[in-house]
Amino acid sequence: MAADRVSREREANLVLFRAVHDVARRHAGEPFHQVVSALASTLPGTPRLDEAELRRIAEEISVGRDPSGL
Numbered sequence: 001m002a003a004d005r006v007s008r009e010r011e012a013n014l015v016l017f018r019a020v021h022d023v024a025r026r027h028a029g030e031p032f033h034q035v036v037s038a039l040a041s042t043l044p045g046t047p048r049l050d051e052a053e054l055r056r057i058a059e060e061i062s063v064g065r066d067p068s069g070l
Contacts, residue, residue, distance in 0.1 A: 012044070015044050016043065016044060016049075017068045017069065017070055018068070018070065019042050019043050019044060020039070020043070020057060020061075020066075020067060020068040021066060021068035021070040022042065023035065023038045023039050023042050023043075023061060024060075024061045024065070024066035024067065024068060025066070026038070027061055027062075028061055028064045028065075028066070029062065029063070029064045030061075030062060031062060032058055032059060032062045035058040035061045035062045036054065036055070036058045039054060039057060039058055039061075040054070
């Protein structure tokens with residue numbers, strides 16, 4: 001059913017945003033390579049982020065921003 005699929009996708013995205021928010025709270029302002037490592041070990045497998053998205057998120061966190069929107 002389409003509603004179930006949409007609900008699962010929404011929940012997966014929420015888990016992703018929460019994980020990014022958690023890394024942003026704990027690692028804001030840290031060097032880029034440390035933020036990348038924290039993201040790589042924390043992010044859930046679904047939905048997957050490509051390398052460019054991961055780098056963009058890590059760059060924002062390393063300068064003290066929280067790209068999660070939470």
